[in-house]
Amino acid sequence: MNKAGQAKKPIIFVLSIDTEEEWDWSGPFPQRHGDVQNILQVPAFHTVVSSFNIRPTYFVDYAVLETAQSVENMQRIIQQQNCEIGAHMHPWCNPPYFDDVGEAQSHVVNLPVQEVEVKVKALVSKIEQTLDVTPKSFRSGRWGIDGKVMNLLFQNGFNVDSSVYPYYKNEFFSCFGAPPTPYWAALDKPLEETTQQDMFEVPVTVGFNRGNFDFWNRIHYLFTQPNLSWTRFNGLAWHTRIMRKNYLCPELSSVADMINLCDIVIDKGYPVLHMYMHSSSLLDNSNNILGQNNAFNHLCRSIEQVVGYLEKHYEVEFCTISEAANKLKS
Incomplete structure (x- = not known):
C-alpha cells in the first residue's frame, strides 16, 4: 500500500543501453574502427544494475564486435541470462562503407535503402557470429525511423524497434507526432499507430515537468x-x-527531474518507464550534461535512487525491451 492506503500502481521498467564506441560527439564521426574502452566497464555496470533487479537491454553496434576483449565482456554478460542483446546501427562504423558520413548521413533515415539493407544484414550477421544471439530488437544510431527502415527491420526478423525519440525534431529527422507510449507501428509510416501487428515500437521516456506534453x-x-x-x-x-524538458536518462536529467517525469507519466497512464543511456558514458567524458566526472558512479547512483523511489511508491516489474513488448502486446 502507498501512503494514501491505496494499492500501488503497476509499472514496467526498462533500461536500454546504446552499447557503442566512444568519441567526442562534437567532433567528426569515427569511421570504421572505433575506440571501445568503455566496454571494459560494462560487466561491472551490469553487476550493479542487476543488483537492483534491472534486466538491461544492450543495443550493440558493430564497433563493439570488432574487438575480441569487448566481445568477451559481452559474452560474460549474456551468460548470466538476465539481459537482452539488441542491434544498434551507427552507419559510420558499420560495413560495408560508402561515402564519408556527415551529420545527415549519420541518421539511417537519410541513407539509400540499398545501403541500409546491406548494413543491417552485416550487423545481424556480426552479432550472430560473435555473440551467438539473433537480435530481435533494434535502435537506430542518433535516433529516427521511417518506412524504408522499418520494413527492412521486419524483413530481417526484427519485431521490436526503439528508434522513436519522443518530442524531438531537427533538420535531419523528426519524431513529432509519434505516440510517446508503446504501440504497433505502421510499417510504411512508423510514426503512426496501426492495427497491423508486425513491428512494436517502444519509445524512450521523454516529457516535461508539466502534464500537457504536446x-x-x-x-x-x-x-x-x-x-x-x-x-x-x-x-x-x-x-x-x-x-523543463525532462528525459529518463541519467546522462541528461537529475534524479529529481527523472522522478518528477516518472510520477507525471505514470499519472498519465503510461504502462512502461523506459530509461536509456550510452555505454560510452561509463567513462568520464564531456558529452554528458551530468556526471562528466566520476561518471560510472554517478550513473549507478542515479539509477539506484530512481529505482529506489519507484519501488517505494509503485509496483515495479523489471523487463528487457522484448519482455516488456510481449507483455504490452497481450
Whole structure:
C-alpha cells in the first residue's frame, strides 16, 4: 500500500543501453574502427544494475564486435541470462562503407535503402557470429525511423524497434507526432499507430515537468527556432521551472527531474518507464550534461535512487525491451 492506503500502481521498467564506441560527439564521426574502452566497464555496470533487479537491454553496434576483449565482456554478460542483446546501427562504423558520413548521413533515415539493407544484414550477421544471439530488437544510431527502415527491420526478423525519440525534431529527422507510449507501428509510416501487428515500437521516456506534453513541446520547439532562440526562453524557463524538458536518462536529467517525469507519466497512464543511456558514458567524458566526472558512479547512483523511489511508491516489474513488448502486446 502507498501512503494514501491505496494499492500501488503497476509499472514496467526498462533500461536500454546504446552499447557503442566512444568519441567526442562534437567532433567528426569515427569511421570504421572505433575506440571501445568503455566496454571494459560494462560487466561491472551490469553487476550493479542487476543488483537492483534491472534486466538491461544492450543495443550493440558493430564497433563493439570488432574487438575480441569487448566481445568477451559481452559474452560474460549474456551468460548470466538476465539481459537482452539488441542491434544498434551507427552507419559510420558499420560495413560495408560508402561515402564519408556527415551529420545527415549519420541518421539511417537519410541513407539509400540499398545501403541500409546491406548494413543491417552485416550487423545481424556480426552479432550472430560473435555473440551467438539473433537480435530481435533494434535502435537506430542518433535516433529516427521511417518506412524504408522499418520494413527492412521486419524483413530481417526484427519485431521490436526503439528508434522513436519522443518530442524531438531537427533538420535531419523528426519524431513529432509519434505516440510517446508503446504501440504497433505502421510499417510504411512508423510514426503512426496501426492495427497491423508486425513491428512494436517502444519509445524512450521523454516529457516535461508539466502534464500537457504536446502543448509544452510546441512552446519548447517554437523557441528553438532562429527567430526566437535569441530570447533564450527555454533556458530561462528551465532554470525557473516554468517549463523543463525532462528525459529518463541519467546522462541528461537529475534524479529529481527523472522522478518528477516518472510520477507525471505514470499519472498519465503510461504502462512502461523506459530509461536509456550510452555505454560510452561509463567513462568520464564531456558529452554528458551530468556526471562528466566520476561518471560510472554517478550513473549507478542515479539509477539506484530512481529505482529506489519507484519501488517505494509503485509496483515495479523489471523487463528487457522484448519482455516488456510481449507483455504490452497481450
